[in-house]
Amino acid sequence: MTESFGTKPVRTLLFGVGTIGAGIGRLAVERDELDLVAAVDSAPAQAGRPMYEALGLDRAGGPAIEADAEQALATVKPELVLHATGSFLPDVLPQLLACVRAGANVVSTCEELSYPWLRHPELAKQLDAEAKAHGVAVLGTGVNPGFVMDTLVVALSGVCQQIERVKITRVVDVATRREQLQRKVGAGITLEEFRERVQAGRFGHVGLKESCWLIAAGLGWQLDALEETFEPVVASNGSAAGMLQTARGTLAGREVIEGIVQMSIGAERPRDEIEIAGTPPVRLVIEGGVPGEPATAAVIVNAASRVVGHAPGLLTMLDLPLPAGKGVAP
Amino acid sequence: MTESFGTKPVRTLLFGVGTIGAGIGRLAVERDELDLVAAVDSAPAQAGRPMYEALGLDRAGGPAIEADAEQALATVKPELVLHATGSFLPDVLPQLLACVRAGANVVSTCEELSYPWLRHPELAKQLDAEAKAHGVAVLGTGVNPGFVMDTLVVALSGVCQQIERVKITRVVDVATRREQLQRKVGAGITLEEFRERVQAGRFGHVGLKESCWLIAAGLGWQLDALEETFEPVVASNGSAAGMLQTARGTLAGREVIEGIVQMSIGAERPRDEIEIAGTPPVRLVIEGGVPGEPATAAVIVNAASRVVGHAPGLLTMLDLPLPAGKGVAP
Numbered sequence: 001m002t003e004s005f006g007t008k009p010v011r012t013l014l015f016g017v018g019t020i021g022a023g024i025g026r027l028a029v030e031r032d033e034l035d036l037v038a039a040v041d042s043a044p045a046q047a048g049r050p051m052y053e054a055l056g057l058d059r060a061g062g063p064a065i066e067a068d069a070e071q072a073l074a075t076v077k078p079e080l081v082l083h084a085t086g087s088f089l090p091d092v093l094p095q096l097l098a099c100v101r102a103g104a105n106v107v108s109t110c111e112e113l114s115y116p117w118l119r120h121p122e123l124a125k126q127l128d129a130e131a132k133a134h135g136v137a138v139l140g141t142g143v144n145p146g147f148v149m150d151t152l153v154v155a156l157s158g159v160c161q162q163i164e165r166v167k168i169t170r171v172v173d174v175a176t177r178r179e180q181l182q183r184k185v186g187a188g189i190t191l192e193e194f195r196e197r198v199q200a201g202r203f204g205h206v207g208l209k210e211s212c213w214l215i216a217a218g219l220g221w222q223l224d225a226l227e228e229t230f231e232p233v234v235a236s237n238g239s240a241a242g243m244l245q246t247a248r249g250t251l252a253g254r255e256v257i258e259g260i261v262q263m264s265i266g267a268e269r270p271r272d273e274i275e276i277a278g279t280p281p282v283r284l285v286i287e288g289g290v291p292g293e294p295a296t297a298a299v300i301v302n303a304a305s306r307v308v309g310h311a312p313g314l315l316t317m318l319d320l321p322l323p324a325g326k327g328v329a330p
Numbered sequence: 331m332t333e334s335f336g337t338k339p340v341r342t343l344l345f346g347v348g349t350i351g352a353g354i355g356r357l358a359v360e361r362d363e364l365d366l367v368a369a370v371d372s373a374p375a376q377a378g379r380p381m382y383e384a385l386g387l388d389r390a391g392g393p394a395i396e397a398d399a400e401q402a403l404a405t406v407k408p409e410l411v412l413h414a415t416g417s418f419l420p421d422v423l424p425q426l427l428a429c430v431r432a433g434a435n436v437v438s439t440c441e442e443l444s445y446p447w448l449r450h451p452e453l454a455k456q457l458d459a460e461a462k463a464h465g466v467a468v469l470g471t472g473v474n475p476g477f478v479m480d481t482l483v484v485a486l487s488g489v490c491q492q493i494e495r496v497k498i499t500r501v502v503d504v505a506t507r508r509e510q511l512q513r514k515v516g517a518g519i520t521l522e523e524f525r526e527r528v529q530a531g532r533f534g535h536v537g538l539k540e541s542c543w544l545i546a547a548g549l550g551w552q553l554d555a556l557e558e559t560f561e562p563v564v565a566s567n568g569s570a571a572g573m574l575q576t577a578r579g580t581l582a583g584r585e586v587i588e589g590i591v592q593m594s595i596g597a598e599r600p601r602d603e604i605e606i607a608g609t610p611p612v613r614l615v616i617e618g619g620v621p622g623e624p625a626t627a628a629v630i631v632n633a634a635s636r637v638v639g640h641a642p643g644l645l646t647m648l649d650l651p652l653p654a655g656k657g658v659a660p
Contacts, residue, residue, distance in 0.1 A: 027491050147489055155485045157655035158632050159477055159625040161357050164658055219657030254660035278655065279628075280621045284614060291610045295489040298609075302488050319651055325487035325608065327549030328494055330584035 009035035010308055013078035013104065015095060017041040017054050017065060019178060020109055021084035023297040025055040028082060031326070033305060038076040040069045069095060073102035080308055082300055083108035087206040089120045093127065096138065100130045106138045107304050109296060111207035113140025114150070115214040115316055128314035137310040141303050141317055143295035144170060145207030145214070148272045148286070149259060151317040153211075154218035156274055156284055163219055163278035167258045168211070172289060173267040174242055181292075185243040185263040186232060194232040194240045204230050205261045208247045212257045216249060218318050221256060223249040233264035241265045298325060339365035340638050343408035343434065345425060347371040347384050347395060349508060350439055351414035353627040355385040358412060361656070363635060368406040370399045399425060403432035410638055412630055413438035417536040419450045423457065426468065430460045436468045437634050439626060441537035443470025444480070445544040445646055458644035467640040471633050471647055473625035474500060475537030475544070478602045478616070479589060481647040483541075484548035486604055486614055493549055493608035497588045498541070502619055503597040504572055511622075515573040515593040516562060524562040524570045534560050535591045538577045542587045546579060548648050551586060553579040563594035571595045628655060 012034045014025045021041070028036045029052075039051045044067075046054055051062030066072035073081075081099040086092045089112040096113075099106045116124040131138045140146070149168045157163055174182045185204060186194045197203040209226055216223050226249040235241035242264025249257035272286040302323040307315065317323075342364045344355045351371070358366045359382075369381045374397075376384055381392030396402035403411075411429040416422045419442040426443075429436045446454040461468045470476070479498045487493055504512045515534060516524045527533040539556055546553050556579040565571035572594025579587035602616040632653040637645065647653075 030491075143489055151488075151652070152485065154654045155482065155652050158481075158653045159473055159620050159628050160655035161360075161624055161628040161631070162658045163655045216657070218652065218654040220654075221657040221659075251657075252660045256657065256660070276655075278658075280624045282616060282620055283618075284616050286612060286614050288613075290489050290612060294491055294610045298489050298491040301491070317652075318654070321649055321651055322481070322485050322548065322647075323488045324484045324548040324550075324648070325490035325493045325606075327546070327551040327581075327586065328492045328608075329551075330582045330586070 009033055010080050010304070011076070011078045012036050012080045012082060013072065013076055014039040015069060015081050015083040015099065016085035017046050018084065019180065020293065020296055022055045023293055024082050024084055024300050026057060027297045027301045029055065029057065031301060034080070034301070037078065038063050038066060038072055040066045040072045042067050070098050073098060073104065077102070078104045080104060080304055081106045082304065083110065087111040088202070089113055089116055089123055093123055096127060097130055100127070100134050100136055100138060103134055103136060105136045105308050107300050107307050108138070108140050109142045109300060110140050111142070111145055112210060114142070114145040114207060115210040115217065116140065116314070118213050119209065124314060131314055132312045135312045137307045137312055137315050139303060139307050139315045141299050143290055143292050143299055145211045146317060147295070147299050148290050149208070150211040150214040153215050153274050154318065156282055157219060157276060159282060160276055160278040160280065163276055165256050165277040166215060167275040169260045169271070169273040170289060171267050171270045172263045172292070173265070173270045174263050175265045177292065181263070182265070186240045187242045187265050189240050191232055191234065191238070191240060198230045204243050204245045205263060208245055208259050208261055212247050212249045212259050214316060214318065215257055217316070221251050223251055223257070224253070225250050233262065233267070235265065242267065299323065339363055340410050340634070341406070341408045342366045342410045342412060343402065343406055344369040345399065345411050345413040345429065346415035347376050348414065349510065350623065350626055352385045353623055354412050354414055354630050356387060357627045357631045359385065359387065361631060364410070364631070367408065368393050368396060368402055370396045370402045372397050400428050403428060403434065407432065408434045410434060410634055411436045412634065413440065417441040418532070419443055419446050419453055423453055426457060427460055430457070430464050430466055430468060433464055433466060435466045435638050437630050437637050438468070438470050439472045439630060440470050441472070441475055442540060444472070444475040444537060445540040445547065446470065446644070448543050449539065454644060461644055462642045465642045467637045467642050467645050469633060469637050469645045469647070471629050473620055473622050473629055475541045476647060477625070477629050478620050479538070480541040480544040483545050483604050484648065486612055487549060487606060489612060490606055490608040490610065493606055495586050495607040496545060497605040499590045499601070499603040500619060501597050501600045502593045502622070503595070503600045504593050505595045507622065511593070512595070516570045517572045517595050519570050521562055521564065521568070521570060528560045534573050534575045535593060538575055538589050538591055542577050542579045542589050544646060544648065545587055547646070551581050553581055553587070554583070555580050563592065563597070565595065572597065629653065
């Protein structure tokens with residue numbers, strides 16, 4: 001039968017109380033299996049605030065937000081850290097290591113952590129070794145990367161005898177999404193600025209390559225190459241309305257994975273679409289697309305019950321039984 | 331990183347060489363990780379035939395199909411049995427127990443085995459205890475039950491913070507499917523005969539309740555009741571064109587799971603559709619639907635790598651990491 005938490009709620013610390021982190025924290029507070037006992041955020045505007053207020057809950061009090069993570073970890077001794085501070089593994093590795101060394105399992109929104117073995121092999125090895133040494137498990141996940149463009153693809157592939165090619169498309173109308181995301185994909189900037197930002201790097205959706213690598217690992221493909229391109233979607237006024245980002249993975253010179261993320265103001269037919277060319281072929285569509293923010297909090301908190309108690313080490317979503325959502329009683 | 335088989339192919343026995351079993355056998359032969367060393371079928375037409383011929387492969391020889399399962403198990407000593415002989419657990423339990431007692435892990439197409447804990451609690455307990463005593467794992471799965479109406483639903487639920495209701499619809503145009511399936515859903519019989527067959531039982535798609543129970547287990551719902559109805563789809567000539575089968579699961583008097591299987595000649599818009607009412611709501615559609623026969627073989631063989639080496643006992647799909655398909659090289 002299914003694994004589950006014990007009867008005692010898991011002592012949990014929230015690391016990062018930004019938009020996504022606060023959403024994770026609100027969901028953690030709702031869940032019986034978690035006991036959210038502390039939150040850490042180094043931003044001066046957050047430190048010292050009562051936790052429930054910082055999470056945006058209509059509820060007084062809670063412990064004060066801690067600015068010093070190491071001190072909070074040592075004091076609170078959490079069994080689990082829900083981590084949401086950044087997209088890039090080199091930036092957040094010291095935070096993750098601090099959690100692991102304090103004996104906490106970690107589930108993180110860090111996009112590069114969802115499949116860190118190829119972009120950052122040395123950092124991944126270090127984190128894996130430290131997690132094993134301290135007997136804890138570490139997972140990077142979220143809705144994307146972490147679910148719609150990778151885990152769901154691998155799940156669907158289970159109905160295929162063999163897979164020749166995979167194409168995944170996520171179209172998001174960022175007019176419906178938070179401003180931070182609009183900026184991240186270049187909505188409103190000139191095409192010249194767009195080109196400059198592509199050159200400068202750290203632009204666009206982080207995690208598309210990680211999704212492709214996770215799919216490849218799931219299907220047993222050792223890709224020769226994985227190339228990513230960033231093109232502007234042009235608005236009627238000639239500025240950028242957003243971005244069309246594409247990753248193409250090849251094996252023996254043939255393209256086997258194509259991942260497409262279009263995030264732009266007014267994007268037509270927002271959706272998540274998975275097409276598998278194989279035996280049998282399968283095509284899955286989620287019209288409208290899975291909304292990023294509530295779903296990221298869901299995937300993080302749902303995965304927590306699979307990570308606590310798992311064999312130690314640096315995990316990917318491929319290692320875990322399905323992180324299911326929670327049915328509510330009427 | 332992901333679990334995997336060792337380097338040595340798994341000694342595998344195929345139990346049942348009917349339409350579905352032969353499809354499973356053909357796929358097993360293709361897979362490097364499996365070594366299909368024997369096949370068992372008690373049908374007089376099969377026993378003694380060369381295995382590759384019985385599987386429909388354009389390849390000579392192979393061991394003769396064995397009629398006596400216990401003898402074959404004792405001689406061959408398989409590590410894994412791929413089992414495809416029947417839909418009803420009481421019928422196939424002696425076969426499953428023979429495999430387990432011979433020290434073999436089992437992956438079976440038996441529909442009632444996909445979630446046997448509620449329909450056959452005593453048999454499930456017995457099988458679980460025997461599997462544990464012999465250090466092997468047993469799983470019932472397939473495309474339906476086993477994937478499109480249950481595992482995929484639970485997978486998708488991972489993006490939800492909370493789930494209020496689930497509706498799953500599978501529409502199959504049986505004109506495109508094998509005759510055995512057409513008969514199973516009453517295509518071509520009179521409405522009077524249809525009513526008689528509903529009365530007599532063992533009619534229609536086996537496994538719809540099991541799918542609902544698996545979903546409920548995945549989402550943490552303990553259903554009060556799960557009722558199933560069977561209605562004819564009426565053809566223009568007044569006879570039955572097939573069946574509309576519905577299961578409704580309730581919790582505290584409210585319907586939380588609705589499972590609908592329509593299998594009829596000329597059914598409109600064949601598809602698999604999953605609708606989750608929750609936070610956020612999600613709707614997934616596979617137009618055309620996942621084709622049953624190749625997908626069942628795929629799910630069975632793909633799950634094998636997750637079952638061999640798993641902690642012993644009677645498993646469900648909820649216990650396993652994702653059984654992924656196999657990417658092929660160009």
